[in-house]
Amino acid sequence: MKIYINGMGAISPQHTHNGVVLKDGLQQLAQIRNDCVEPEYGNYIDPKQIRRMSRIVRMSVVASKQAQQDAGIETPDAIIVGTAFGCLEDTYSFLSKLVQFKEDMLSPTAFIHSTHNTIASQIALLFQCRGYNSTYVHKNISFESALLDGQLLIHEGTANQVLVGGVDEIIDAQFSILNRMGSYKKENKSPISVSNTGRSKGTIAGEGSIFFSLSSTKKENCYAEIKSIKTLSFSDVSEFSKMTQDMLHSNNIPKPDLVLAGYNGDVAEDAIIDEYLKSMDLKNVTMAFKNYCGEYGTASAFALWLASSILKEEKMPEVFNLDAMNLGKIKNILIYNHLGNVHHSLILVSAC
Amino acid sequence: MGTSVYVVNVGIISAIGNNLRETLKSFELHQSGVAEARFLTTRHHQEFPLAEVKLSNYELAQLTGLDRRLSRTILLSYHAAQQAIAPFNSAELNQMKTGFISASSVGGMDKTEFFFEDFLNDPESGDLHDVMHHDCGKATDYVCEKLGLKGFVTTISTACSSSANAIMLGSRMIKSGQLDVVVAGGVDALTRFTLNGFNTLMIVDRKQCRPLDSSREGLNLGEGAAYVVLMSEAASKKFNTSPLCEVAGYCNANDSHHQTALSDEGNGPFLAMQGALKMSGLRTSDISYINMHGTGTQNNDSAEGRAVERIFHPSYPKLGSTKSFTGHTLGASGSIEAVLSAVAIQKGLIYPNFSFTDPVNGLHLYPEIKYLENVEVTNVLSNSFGFGGNCTSLIFSKPDQ
Amino acid sequence: MTELKENLKRQIVEQLNLKDIKPEEIGDDQPLFVEGLGLDSIDALELIVLLQQNYGIKLTRAEDGPTVFRSVNSMADYIMANKK
Numbered sequence: 001m002k003i004y005i006n007g008m009g010a011i012s013p014q015h016t017h018n019g020v021v022l023k024d025g026l027q028q029l030a031q032i033r034n035d036c037v038e039p040e041y042g043n044y045i046d047p048k049q050i051r052r053m054s055r056i057v058r059m060s061v062v063a064s065k066q067a068q069q070d071a072g073i074e075t076p077d078a079i080i081v082g083t084a085f086g087c088l089e090d091t092y093s094f095l096s097k098l099v100q101f102k103e104d105m106l107s108p109t110a111f112i113h114s115t116h117n118t119i120a121s122q123i124a125l126l127f128q129c130r131g132y133n134s135t136y137v138h139k140n141i142s143f144e145s146a147l148l149d150g151q152l153l154i155h156e157g158t159a160n161q162v163l164v165g166g167v168d169e170i171i172d173a174q175f176s177i178l179n180r181m182g183s184y185k186k187e188n189k190s191p192i193s194v195s196n197t198g199r200s201k202g203t204i205a206g207e208g209s210i211f212f213s214l215s216s217t218k219k220e221n222c223y224a225e226i227k228s229i230k231t232l233s234f235s236d237v238s239e240f241s242k243m244t245q246d247m248l249h250s251n252n253i254p255k256p257d258l259v260l261a262g263y264n265g266d267v268a269e270d271a272i273i274d275e276y277l278k279s280m281d282l283k284n285v286t287m288a289f290k291n292y293c294g295e296y297g298t299a300s301a302f303a304l305w306l307a308s309s310i311l312k313e314e315k316m317p318e319v320f321n322l323d324a325m326n327l328g329k330i331k332n333i334l335i336y337n338h339l340g341n342v343h344h345s346l347i348l349v350s351a352c
Numbered sequence: 353m354g355t356s357v358y359v360v361n362v363g364i365i366s367a368i369g370n371n372l373r374e375t376l377k378s379f380e381l382h383q384s385g386v387a388e389a390r391f392l393t394t395r396h397h398q399e400f401p402l403a404e405v406k407l408s409n410y411e412l413a414q415l416t417g418l419d420r421r422l423s424r425t426i427l428l429s430y431h432a433a434q435q436a437i438a439p440f441n442s443a444e445l446n447q448m449k450t451g452f453i454s455a456s457s458v459g460g461m462d463k464t465e466f467f468f469e470d471f472l473n474d475p476e477s478g479d480l481h482d483v484m485h486h487d488c489g490k491a492t493d494y495v496c497e498k499l500g501l502k503g504f505v506t507t508i509s510t511a512c513s514s515s516a517n518a519i520m521l522g523s524r525m526i527k528s529g530q531l532d533v534v535v536a537g538g539v540d541a542l543t544r545f546t547l548n549g550f551n552t553l554m555i556v557d558r559k560q561c562r563p564l565d566s567s568r569e570g571l572n573l574g575e576g577a578a579y580v581v582l583m584s585e586a587a588s589k590k591f592n593t594s595p596l597c598e599v600a601g602y603c604n605a606n607d608s609h610h611q612t613a614l615s616d617e618g619n620g621p622f623l624a625m626q627g628a629l630k631m632s633g634l635r636t637s638d639i640s641y642i643n644m645h646g647t648g649t650q651n652n653d654s655a656e657g658r659a660v661e662r663i664f665h666p667s668y669p670k671l672g673s674t675k676s677f678t679g680h681t682l683g684a685s686g687s688i689e690a691v692l693s694a695v696a697i698q699k700g701l702i703y704p705n706f707s708f709t710d711p712v713n714g715l716h717l718y719p720e721i722k723y724l725e726n727v728e729v730t731n732v733l734s735n736s737f738g739f740g741g742n743c744t745s746l747i748f749s750k751p752d753q
Numbered sequence: 754m755t756e757l758k759e760n761l762k763r764q765i766v767e768q769l770n771l772k773d774i775k776p777e778e779i780g781d782d783q784p785l786f787v788e789g790l791g792l793d794s795i796d797a798l799e800l801i802v803l804l805q806q807n808y809g810i811k812l813t814r815a816e817d818g819p820t821v822f823r824s825v826n827s828m829a830d831y832i833m834a835n836k837k
Contacts, residue, residue, distance in 0.1 A: 048773070052770065079606075095464070095468050095545060098545065103396065103544060105805050106549075107799060107802055108549075108553050108795055108799060111552055112553075113550035114509050117509060117740045121742065122611070124740070124741065125608055125611070129608060130605055130607070130608050130619065130620065132604050132606075133604065133605075133740070133742055134604065136508060136509075136511050137459075137488040138488070138507040139489040139490075141505075141506065149521065155528065156524065173475075177480070181484075183726075232503075233502070234720065554798065554815040612795070700816065
């Protein structure tokens with residue numbers, strides 16, 4: 001059974017929020033911290049409902065509405081969200097009041113909205129969707145877990161229009177803490193790239209809320225077909241290379257036309273990707289994507305958005321203003337990501 | 353369609369016991385784990401009784417061999433998961449396609465809330481070790497690695513239905529052939545964040561909770577962890593197991609009414625139970641026992657009760673809420689109750705509701721109040737309903753029915 | 754009393770994040786819940802926090818909420834009767 005991406009909605013550090021990338025194209029991120037370009041929420045959400053929504057929920061409501069509209073669906077059959085850190089703003093709000101007021105006079109709204117599944121459940125409320133609803137919270141494979149679940153639901157026949165999202169936000173406190181841990185660069189001198197010149201310790205921060213409408217029914221607006229999703233944890237690059245080879249072989253794809261790899265600018269992290277690509281002989285067809293979205297737990301959702309946009313035209317869309325690397329027709333894209341050499345993930349997508 | 357899925361072993365820790373044997377003893381002796389807080393430092397410690405695991409972090413560390421400075425979440429999770437896979441060799445398990453699917457609602461918040469006391473005064477202060485375990489996936493990773501499992505791993509967080517959803521996902525992945533063996537379940541440790549959060553909703557009882565009773569005044573918060581080892585038919589034969597039960601049915605549905613309250617008619621619970629029954633092919637009269645979500649809040653017990661009435665009236669199976677003993681263990685509740693359900697089938701047990709005087713207004717649900725042994729328990733329905741209208745029902749059956 | 758009601762309206766708008774409503778637009782006797790302002794049960798809990806934070810009054814029984822929070826008038830009456 002094939003799984004198609006029939007609709008997408010993306011809020012990211014790029015101008016993706018109105019469904020149209022502006023004529024300046026995708027821009028390399030220049031800052032250490034790269035927040036999303038946000039839409040005018042009043043255009044999408046009733047003011048009475050906005051008042052309680054934190055930023056991450058507003059972004060997700062808009063992105064999911066756009067994905068649904070794009071696919072021509074009113075109500076999805078199921079909603080699944082992947083988020084590495086969940087609703088940080090509300091968690092921080094409740095936690096700081098708890099400390100400040102010494103466990104007295106606390107607000108219920110922040111607590112209710114701090115639960116990780118509030119995003120998926122508020123979307124369900126808005127769409128009045130009583131179907132399957134779940135939230136995955138596992139680091140850099142949160143989105144892949146959500147996608148795997150969505151794929152399984154469709155194969156089982158439990159649902160046919162499944163809304164799947166990858167969502168994470170940056171807040172001041174978390175940025176500050178991760179900075180103290182040495183996660184981020186001191187300066188963003190060279191953009192993240194496949195080339196290993198200019199790498200240093202640390203990465204750059206990003207965020208995003210990106211939703212996909214999946215179905216086994218291919219619509220006219222179809223972007224791409226998801227051929228395979230794989231994760232492998234607590235293994236090593238050689239086992240992961242083998243998994244990739246098996247996956248490509250079983251899909252009759254000797255070599256993908258393009259690889260979107262999760263380089264993030266950190267010397268040690270990127271060395272793992274180099275090793276993997278070398279073992280697969282794929283470096284010459286690889287481009288990075290975190291130079292456009294930054295590093296965050298569900299960044300692979302941005303990669304899937306990018307891949308799907310490319311596959312719809314079977315070439316790099318001119319509006320992206322990106323070098324096509326003389327690739328010729330692009331019919332298959334492999335998305336590869338990892339974090340700390342612990343969790344590796346692959347998403348194989350093809351033109352539909 | 354697809355292979356059968358078996359529960360071949362379990363592990364559990366909660367306020368009423370550090371393992372299965374102690375847990376069953378507490379039911380037998382009618383001893384609830386709800387008491388004045390001893391381990392959680394909170395200004396509310398005399399106001400709200402809690403169902404704490406009766407071990408300090410230091411004692412948990414001693415028992416598990418882990419570092420006592422780890423999040424309590426990791427300590428509890430590992431303690432239960434280790435019990436579950438004890439009969440197996442992880443290297444042998446890894447020869448098949450394995451998975452570790454855990455669940456939690458607040459992850460390592462027990463440490464984070466201490467960090468924030470310093471951090472809020474001065475952003476350069478606070479021990480960074482205390483926030484390294486904040487995210488839910490961290491506990492899963494730590495435990496998975498310690499158990500030596502290699503393969504698929506993920507974490508689910510859907511509030512109080514989290515670990516029921518973990519067991520459901522594990523079963524689905526085995527049924528579809530993607531995995532052969534899954535250790536599935538969940539964990540939550542008590543935190544000030546959780547206690548104060550639930551208190552703002554005014555649904556926490558100041559006394560021992562009374563689920564399914566007309567006099568109920570809220571829930572008692574608890575903590576714990578539980579895991580089941582799920583296997584396909586082939587894996588179960590290969591490892592020569594004697595399954596406790598089979599996972600016969602499951603369903604997740606969304607109430608889609610309100611973020612913290614269920615609809616009066618219990619639509620989400622109704623859809624979840626109906627879906628699980630349909631999948632199992634069982635009739636309502638085949639259900640031996642319902643382990644109710646039964647938190648003791650006005651809203652849950654009447655909504656869930658109404659949904660049970662819609663499906664089972666006029667003939668109800670035995671039913672009750674074990675949360676009257678274990679407290680509401682949030683992310684761990686689904687798997688704790690799954691373990692109890694599996695063992696009920698294996699050993700022929702019915703668990704008591706801790707106390708009962710009058711049924712929920714307008715309903716005719718009379719929970720069991722005595723611990724029963726040597727009962728024929730063939731099929732158990734276990735409910736778990738979380739914030740955000742997330743409703744999951746699991747059905748367990750005697751193997752090879 | 755007028756000042757109390759004006760303050761209350763301002764605090765309600767702030768506590769409940771009612772961005773699209775000005776305090777002066779809330780009628781003294783306008784129902785706050787269901788119709789009128791259309792508040793819900795979570796807002797009721799927030800109003801309990803408002804009473805405690807701004808007036809030192811602790812409402813311990815959630816079921817008293819509908820009476821106390823029926824309107825700005827009823828809230829003002831309750832505050833006057835229970836203020837320490």
